[in-house]
Amino acid sequence: MKIIACYSNKGGVGKTATSVNLAQSIAEAGHRVLLCDLDPQGASGFYFRVKPSKALKDEQFFKDVKRFTDAIRGSDYDNLDVLPANMSFRDFDIFLSRMKNSQSRLKKALKAGGTEYDIVVLDCPPNISTLSENVFRASDAIVVPVIPTTLSERTFEQLLHFFKEKKLVRKKILGFFSMAQGSKTLHGETMARMRKTHGKRLLDVTVPFATDVEKMGIHRAPVSTFARSSAAAKAYDALWRDVMDRL
Amino acid sequence: MTSHISYWIAGDPRPAFKTARFGKDRLVPLQEAAETPAILHDTFDGQVASAGCMLLSEGDELILLGIVKPIRQTGSAPGFVSDMESGPVRDALAGFVSSLRRLSPLGEVVIVRQPMALLDDLDKTLARGDLTVLTAKEGGSAAYLSATPLRGYDKALGRLSSGLAEIRVSGLLDARGAVSTLLPAALRQDLKPEIEMTAGTTAFRAATDIIDAQLDLARAHEPGTIADVDSEFLHQYRVALRKVRSVLSLFKGVYAPEETADLKARFGALMAQTGTLRDLDVYLIERESYLALVPEPLRPGLELLFEDIAADRAKAQEALARHLESDDYSREMRRLQKRFAKDGKKLAKGPEAERKARDLARQLIWKRYRKVCKIAGSIDASTPDAQVHELRIHCKKLRYLMEFFTPIFPEAEIKPLLKALKRLQDVLGTFNDCAVQKDALAGRLEAGDGRRSARKLEIAKSLGALLTVLDQRQRSARSEVEARFAAFNSPATRAGFAKLFKSAGAKP
Ligand SMILES: Nc1ncnc2c1ncn2[C@@H]1O[C@H](COP(=O)(O)OP(=O)(O)OP(=O)(O)O)[C@@H](O)[C@H]1O
Numbered sequence: 001m002k003i004i005a006c007y008s009n010k011g012g013v014g015k016t017a018t019s020v021n022l023a024q025s026i027a028e029a030g031h032r033v034l035l036c037d038l039d040p041q042g043a044s045g046f047y048f049r050v051k052p053s054k055a056l057k058d059e060q061f062f063k064d065v066k067r068f069t070d071a072i073r074g075s076d077y078d079n080l081d082v083l084p085a086n087m088s089f090r091d092f093d094i095f096l097s098r099m100k101n102s103q104s105r106l107k108k109a110l111k112a113g114g115t116e117y118d119i120v121v122l123d124c125p126p127n128i129s130t131l132s133e134n135v136f137r138a139s140d141a142i143v144v145p146v147i148p149t150t151l152s153e154r155t156f157e158q159l160l161h162f163f164k165e166k167k168l169v170r171k172k173i174l175g176f177f178s179m180a181q182g183s184k185t186l187h188g189e190t191m192a193r194m195r196k197t198h199g200k201r202l203l204d205v206t207v208p209f210a211t212d213v214e215k216m217g218i219h220r221a222p223v224s225t226f227a228r229s230s231a232a233a234k235a236y237d238a239l240w241r242d243v244m245d246r247l
Numbered sequence: 248m249t250s251h252i253s254y255w256i257a258g259d260p261r262p263a264f265k266t267a268r269f270g271k272d273r274l275v276p277l278q279e280a281a282e283t284p285a286i287l288h289d290t291f292d293g294q295v296a297s298a299g300c301m302l303l304s305e306g307d308e309l310i311l312l313g314i315v316k317p318i319r320q321t322g323s324a325p326g327f328v329s330d331m332e333s334g335p336v337r338d339a340l341a342g343f344v345s346s347l348r349r350l351s352p353l354g355e356v357v358i359v360r361q362p363m364a365l366l367d368d369l370d371k372t373l374a375r376g377d378l379t380v381l382t383a384k385e386g387g388s389a390a391y392l393s394a395t396p397l398r399g400y401d402k403a404l405g406r407l408s409s410g411l412a413e414i415r416v417s418g419l420l421d422a423r424g425a426v427s428t429l430l431p432a433a434l435r436q437d438l439k440p441e442i443e444m445t446a447g448t449t450a451f452r453a454a455t456d457i458i459d460a461q462l463d464l465a466r467a468h469e470p471g472t473i474a475d476v477d478s479e480f481l482h483q484y485r486v487a488l489r490k491v492r493s494v495l496s497l498f499k500g501v502y503a504p505e506e507t508a509d510l511k512a513r514f515g516a517l518m519a520q521t522g523t524l525r526d527l528d529v530y531l532i533e534r535e536s537y538l539a540l541v542p543e544p545l546r547p548g549l550e551l552l553f554e555d556i557a558a559d560r561a562k563a564q565e566a567l568a569r570h571l572e573s574d575d576y577s578r579e580m581r582r583l584q585k586r587f588a589k590d591g592k593k594l595a596k597g598p599e600a601e602r603k604a605r606d607l608a609r610q611l612i613w614k615r616y617r618k619v620c621k622i623a624g625s626i627d628a629s630t631p632d633a634q635v636h637e638l639r640i641h642c643k644k645l646r647y648l649m650e651f652f653t654p655i656f657p658e659a660e661i662k663p664l665l666k667a668l669k670r671l672q673d674v675l676g677t678f679n680d681c682a683v684q685k686d687a688l689a690g691r692l693e694a695g696d697g698r699r700s701a702r703k704l705e706i707a708k709s710l711g712a713l714l715t716v717l718d719q720r721q722r723s724a725r726s727e728v729e730a731r732f733a734a735f736n737s738p739a740t741r742a743g744f745a746k747l748f749k750s751a752g753a754k755p
């Protein structure tokens with residue numbers, strides 16, 4: 001079982017869009033996938049029409065394997081299950097701080113509850129916290145959407161710095177440009193600059209800004225299921241292949 | 248936890264599904280499906296339906312409904328399961344259809360297959376299902392619905408399941424019910440006739456009703472015997488006639504002596520016509536097991552023997568079919584049926600006629616049971632085979648008596664006794680079958696024109712080996728008789744027999 005996190009310390013960059021489409025593409029390729037929604041907002045679950053979990057509350061996520069597996073729901077797509085979020089997930093940091101080995105609890109929980117899956121995809125909330133550290137340690141790959149703007153560049157560098165400081169494995173970080181707009185000079189310049197300085201930490205694929213991604217909210221389904229030949233669907237298809245290659 | 252559900256439904260439930268709600272969920276078709284003609288198949292005694300299933304052929308595709316999701320297989324036609332090409336449908340059928348029975352067409356239906364989904368208020372799929380709607384030419388229809396939940400949605404399936412029971416427009420059925428809804432005449436419901444008997448039923452009435460029912464049963468098996476559908480038709484035909492004869496001989500004094508003698512002779516004559524074919528059938532049924540008994544090099548010889556037997560059998564079958572189709576035969580059967588019809592008004596009664604069936608039953612069963620115990624109790628390793636044969640015959644009679652009168656005794660009490668008896672009979676049956684087959688096969692060896700062809704020699708060699716194995720089998724069964732009787736003779740069984748059948752003052 002491999003764990004792929006979709007993470008960014010910045011909000012609204014496309015983590016959830018990436019998680020949903022990545023998970024669906026990997027499942028469609030025949031791997032058994034669990035999409036684990038760690039964000040109490042429950043956006044991933046929303047896209048799959050899965051209602052928030054009621055039974056998996058508070059520390060149970062980390063302590064009760066049976067409740068964890070019972071909370072898993074089959075999606076409408078083959079090979080793809082979803083662990084929907086719960087509002088109490090917003091207090092993960094508090095629960096983790098109370099527990100021993102607080103930095104490896106997530107890995108332990110996922111290893112125990114996700115035995116049936118080849119790949120676990122994590123949709124993470126946007127911050128650097130105890131939970132994030134757990135994510136960094138648990139994951140085999142950390143997919144980071146980066147909107148090609150100066151501010152995002154800075155956040156990405158903060159993340160790399162954090163990894164260095166905490167002696168985390170930087171190779172796990174797989175950034176990619178998200179919501180890129182070719183018409184914007186700034187986007188083009190930022191991408192060129194970042195590829196120069198952080199080339200090793202960046203995947204080749206670029207997910208363009210596309211209304212089809214926004215339409216996921218109307219269809220409540222992954223992009224490829226309603227716009228298979230769209231540029232966005234193609235980009236996500238390239239993305240999962242790139243990510244799997246790096247695993 | 249509900250892992251899957253499946254239901255047989257009377258009628259076409261699609262209109263009801265359009266409006267039905269299961270909590271907040273609803274069952275929707277995933278695509279419009281086309282109607283295709285299909286043929287429904289089963290054995291004469293409905294073994295597929297009894298197993299909760301329905302077998303359909305649609306062009307060269309087989310569809311088996313009833314085991315969770317519909318199972319499909321292409322390129323094999325229904326017939327004897329062993330002759331069908333291996334595949335998921337055949338393999339499932341092999342689990343519950345006797346190798347002796349042929350799957351034959353029952354009638355035509357039109358089927359609509361429709362994948363379904365159980366959706367919630369967000370249109371999230373909670374369960375996937377398959378609906379097959381079957382409609383017969385005459386207009387009857389039934390449906391099979393199976394559904395499996397997606398992970399974590401067992402509760403939704405539970406709601407669907409309880410909701411289905413409440414949709415009043417369509418009742419829920421079993422597979423047998425579904426078949427009769429579609430083709431009312433296809434499966435005979437009376438192959439295991441239930442004779443009504445109460446405490447007040449007279450012995451005459453009981454005997455007459457049993458014989459009447461068995462005669463109907465024999466007649467029901469005539470067409471299949473004539474058409475040579477499978478060997479079970481003749482077997483069941485003979486079982487029915489044998490039961491008639493046992494009633495005549497076991498219920499002594501129910502009919503007048505001359506009546507009994509006349510009937511015995513006439514049924515004996517009917518039975519006599521069938522023996523040759525049945526014996527040959529038995530060899531052919533045993534073909535594979537015989538072949539497995541002899542060493543490889545001797546198998547070709549045995550194959551030759553089976554060729555001869557098959558040729559003889561074809562002739563015997565023709566002869567029996569001619570007999571069953573003859574005017575003489577049908578006249579005789581009609582006459583006999585008339586005698587037992589209408590409560591047996593035409594039958595001459597004997598001295599025991601008005602006795603209560605229950606009293607007579609208890610007396611006869613107790614007496615026979617005591618006899619079985621007496622003979623069996625004296626059997627040890629040195630007892631001659633003849634005595635074992637005698638024990639077998641008494642056991643058989645005891646079994647028939649108990650079965651005839653089952654309706655007047657509490658089911659929960661008589662069933663275990665019958666079961667115990669069956670176990671004893673099994674070993675006696677093996678013992679006897681080996682003996683009979685040995686004699687008959689040895690007979691085949693000696694019969695013939697006396698010429699010594701190479702073919703005959705080869706057969707003789709193989710037969711010799713087979714006879715040796717049969718003899719070993721017989722002896723091994725023989726050596727088990729003592730232990731089996733000891734098991735039968737348990738305190739519980741003894742007490743059971745005494746409680747049900749021993750009347751005050753009878754010998755212990
Ligand atoms: N490639 C894209 N093109 C156009 N719109 C996009 C694209 N990716 C994401 N969006 C839109 O941007 C918004 C934020 O995306 P998303 O929810 O995936 O980001 P997020 O990083 O998960 O946000 P949060 O930090 O709130 O969890 C959504 O409305 C989404 O539809």
Ligand SMILES: [Mg+2]
Pocket residue numbers: 015016017039043123124
């Ligand atoms: Mg998000």
